[in-house]
Amino acid sequence: MFEQTIRNFKINFIRHDGRNSFSSGDQIIGHISFDLTKETKITSITMRLKGNANVHWTAGGGGGTRKHYSARLDFFDLKGVILQEDRGMLLLVLFGRSDTWQTNSHCLCPFIIATRGTKLQLGTHVYPFTCPLPLGNFPSSFHGVHGKIVYTLTVGINRPWHMSKDFVTELNFVNHTDTNQPGLNAPLSGSNSVTPCSLWCNSSPVTLTVSVAKKAFTPGETVKIFCEFSNPSSKTATPKVKLQQKQTFYTHSKRNRKMAIKNLAYVSGEPVGAQVSYVGTEIMLAIPSSASLTISECSILVVDYIIEVKLHVGALDEVVVLFPIILCDTPVQSYPPV
Incomplete structure (x- = not known):
């Protein structure tokens, strides 16, 4: 089984400012690591960066008269494609749209993700990556009673004749407040x-x-x-x-x-x-x-x-x-x- 082939998958972020959160325009820098229990052919390693809000609640009485209310907002959705680069590197380029939130309508964010080659040997593999978060007035992460605002980074490992194995990490996103706004420091x-x-x-x-x-x-x-x-x-x-x-x-x-x-x-x-x-x-x-x-x-x-x-x-x-x-x-x- 694929779950037995790949173990101990981790996404590690590198932060030099001591923060455990990300904000609009930040560089996401880190590396992924995982162990292979045997030699394995990998066709691609992809990444997907998403931000969205979802709400849902019900109202009304019993007897099938309850109504469902829901809404969804997508802030950005950057999807990855593996491309070959010189010197045996693979370049993952993300294309996405984020028209609603006043960012660039087409985002181009490169990830350096893996070394060239289709077969990976048994043992531990570590690959660095980097990508900027798009610019925009996105809300902070939140989990509420009837909805949530989430930002996720998903790594997909793809093998021939296998379903993609996805590893999802939720990012702690913070919207920086402009402290120069009048009234914030007034009594x-x-x-x-x-x-x-x-x-x-x-x-x-x-x-x-x-x-x-x-x-x-x-x-x-x-x-x-x-x-x-x-x-x-x-x-x-x-x-x-x-x-x-x-x-x-x-x-x-x-x-x-x-x-x-x-x-x-x-x-x-x-x-x-x-x-x-x-x-x-x-x-x-x-x-x-x-x-x-x-x-x-x-x-x-x-x-x-x-x-x-x-x-x-x-x-x-x-x-x-x-x-x-x-x-x-x-x-x-x-x-x-x-």
Whole structure:
């Protein structure tokens, strides 16, 4: 069997910048390696570089009335053909189209992949390759509840009278955020109030004012949230902070959509006693390092983040302040204090 002939296939990427991700225009450099258990005739080694987004969900009741909604976007699809080059090298040239994403409509990306010869001897074989990712405003990799954005590099090893054996590796693709955009490092603030109702509803309002130093953060960063409370009521109020991820999936027409909310982080502050005015406190919210980046460049899959600050007053009443934030790959410095 072919699976017994080729073993220990690996794709190794060479990165000198210490990153474990790729972005638009990056050079993908590395090598493939595999072991052969016997002398084997190889007709070609091909590579395919793809990027796409897929969404799918169902809605409706039972009894066969459920409807299926789906959409797909192809960012690029570069397919390889083996050509013979001088000095006994084989050159793999990729041709692809990527019209939708404002890249060159025809991409020509060379891979140096294997030495000339049809028979490979028993043992370990290692072949280098290199190829640039196309330029374009492609969204970051993401796996969601009802869809995903994936980038893959597929190596196909072809033998006479055998089906091609494909090895697929998923690339971690990151869309670099332009940190010079206005507003990313500007402070955010908001306030809200609620009047706790007793029998005669004559209580004074409980007020919550919240501020953060900037709008853009990176996964793993800690958000310092400054809260100011005014609690003239007779009830103790407890502040709670939550980081929510909102995933929104669309069909191409935008007439149908599906939304999913995930709570990624949660922290509770110290209770605010009754009959107090303008008490300030800081609450630290750690963004999980595994959190995905904000996605706004894809027409069928959008990922947003919201910080929710909630002040519980007794068992029934609450004050809520919401902050939309952005998670990006590059640290953003807040405005220095005046």
